[in-house]
Amino acid sequence: MSFEKLEKPSVGSVIKKKEDGSLVVGDDPIIPFIEGDGIGIDITPAMKHVVDSAVEKAYDGKKKINWFEVYAGEKAVEEYGDDTWLPEDTLTAFQEYLVGIKGPLTTPVGGGIRSLNVAIRQKLDLFACVRPVKYYTGTPSPVKHPEKTDMVIFRENTEDIYAGIEYQTGTPENKKLKDFLIDELGATSIRFPETSSLGIKPISIEGTKRLVRSAINYAIEEERDSVTLVHKGNIMKFTEGSFKNWGYEVAREEFDAEVIGEGPWCKLPNGIVVKDVIADAFLQQILTRPDEYDVIATMNLNGDYVSDALAACVGGIGIAPGANINYNSGIAVFEATHGTAPKYTGQDKVNPGSLILSAVMMLRYMGWKEAADLIEKGLEKAISNKRVTYDFERLMEDATLLKCSEFGEEIVKGM
Numbered sequence: 001m002s003f004e005k006l007e008k009p010s011v012g013s014v015i016k017k018k019e020d021g022s023l024v025v026g027d028d029p030i031i032p033f034i035e036g037d038g039i040g041i042d043i044t045p046a047m048k049h050v051v052d053s054a055v056e057k058a059y060d061g062k063k064k065i066n067w068f069e070v071y072a073g074e075k076a077v078e079e080y081g082d083d084t085w086l087p088e089d090t091l092t093a094f095q096e097y098l099v100g101i102k103g104p105l106t107t108p109v110g111g112g113i114r115s116l117n118v119a120i121r122q123k124l125d126l127f128a129c130v131r132p133v134k135y136y137t138g139t140p141s142p143v144k145h146p147e148k149t150d151m152v153i154f155r156e157n158t159e160d161i162y163a164g165i166e167y168q169t170g171t172p173e174n175k176k177l178k179d180f181l182i183d184e185l186g187a188t189s190i191r192f193p194e195t196s197s198l199g200i201k202p203i204s205i206e207g208t209k210r211l212v213r214s215a216i217n218y219a220i221e222e223e224r225d226s227v228t229l230v231h232k233g234n235i236m237k238f239t240e241g242s243f244k245n246w247g248y249e250v251a252r253e254e255f256d257a258e259v260i261g262e263g264p265w266c267k268l269p270n271g272i273v274v275k276d277v278i279a280d281a282f283l284q285q286i287l288t289r290p291d292e293y294d295v296i297a298t299m300n301l302n303g304d305y306v307s308d309a310l311a312a313c314v315g316g317i318g319i320a321p322g323a324n325i326n327y328n329s330g331i332a333v334f335e336a337t338h339g340t341a342p343k344y345t346g347q348d349k350v351n352p353g354s355l356i357l358s359a360v361m362m363l364r365y366m367g368w369k370e371a372a373d374l375i376e377k378g379l380e381k382a383i384s385n386k387r388v389t390y391d392f393e394r395l396m397e398d399a400t401l402l403k404c405s406e407f408g409e410e411i412v413k414g415m
């Protein structure tokens with residue numbers, strides 16, 4: 001492995017994946033990280049401080065993370081020059097060191113660069129975006145019983161309209177595709193053909209099956225009750241509808257699930273139910289009866305919407321964590337669910353909880369459970385003592401307002 005500009009760390013070990021799928025993690029692993037744009041400058045140092053303190057405390061100094069800064073977004077352009085938003089070095093580092101973490105990266109709406117977040121997921125084939133949503137006691141929430149929400153979202157991360165196959169109206173490519181659809185395929189329902197932009201939505205058997213397989217494996221390992229396929233298959237029959245059908249196929253053919261009654265719901269031998277729900281109904285049911293849902297498997301766009309909606313139910317995207325994982329190669333890049341919140345950049349104000357809980361997921365993935373537990377304990381204590389950042393403080397009575405860095409320190413104190 002060689003880098004164009006990065007200096008390979010001189011100390012620290014490389015995390016490896018064994019044939020049986022388990023990871024070999026030394027006591028001093030090298031972990032690449034991207035600071036992130038916008039509030040990345042605030043939350044990433046807070047996250048590193050909390051993680052380092054937890055690891056030090058949990059293992060009496062016998063284990064230590066060797067952080068390795070790699071670049072993407074605005075900082076990459078500064079380091080590598082014009083238009084290098086995602087250097088090869090960064091992808092190489094995540095491939096080589098297997099486990100990494102990133103802050104949020106800016107994506108301008110409309111023209112300009114496509115999403116770097118999406119690009120990292122696609123280029124490293126991190127097909128599962130895993131976003132657990134659970135309630136921490138005391139967190140202010142807009143719903144009456146936030147404690148009833150305990151779900152883990154498995155969002156397909158490489159396909160769907162996020163593949164970026166879009167053609168703007170007025171371009172030759174757009175005209176060519178439209179002519180083909182109308183003349184060759186007989187499409188009659190493009191309402192305003194002269195002015196329509198077009199997007200393509202690829203949903204594949206492989207992409208669906210590896211995602212649903214990972215969700216079911218997770219449900220088995222974590223002893224969860226059900227896996228729900230969320231789709232809009234009544235309208236998008238061959239994309240979202242096929243996702244549903246292929247998802248059930250995985251359950252029946254690979255996990256010996258038995259069809260319940262008339263189907264298509266089915267049950268694994270260990271009792272886990274695999275079911276499905278249409279996306280709009282799901283979005284109202286997460287408010288009215290969230291306890292009926294557990295592990296969720298869905299496509300890219302639905303997963304994006306569902307992540308933020310569910311995060312809001314348990315207290316907002318300030319504390320919703322996530323991971324992008326390829327369960328075959330073992331490569332995993334952990335990241336907050338929220339974006340760069342540019343209006344708060346550099347103010348030491350926002351909640352670092354989302355990135356910190358993403359680091360908790362990372363520590364569990366590495367098998368460093370004791371350090372992960374300490375951080376969760378510290379976070380729960382900070383929230384129950386009502387010593388919180390602005391997003392929680394404005395919704396709580398008699399809370400003490402802390403800065404981003406102070407909230408990190410509060411978590412460390414509570415470990």
Ligand SMILES: NC(=O)C1=CN([C@@H]2O[C@H](COP(=O)(O)OP(=O)(O)OC[C@H]3O[C@@H](n4cnc5c(N)ncnc54)[C@H](OP(=O)(O)O)[C@@H]3O)[C@@H](O)[C@H]2O)C=CC1
Nearest residue numbers: 103104105106107108117318337338339340341350351391
């Ligand atoms: N994975 C990634 O890197 C992601 C990147 N993005 C990108 O981020 C940029 C900004 O996107 P935008 O749509 O504004 O969404 P953001 O998630 O960045 O921010 C929206 C709002 O969410 C709240 N919020 C976000 N983060 C925090 C936090 N850490 N603590 C407390 N509150 C928080 C703030 O609410 P309030 O105003 O109420 O205080 C903020 O104004 C875009 O370029 C977008 O593409 C978006 C999502 C994911």
Ligand SMILES: O=C(O)CCC(=O)C(=O)O
Nearest residue numbers: 106107115117118304337
């Ligand atoms: O990449 C982006 O700008 C948005 C991504 C996003 O919203 C998400 O992953 O949840």
Ligand SMILES: [Mg+2]
Nearest residue numbers: 304307308337
């Ligand atoms: Mg999102």
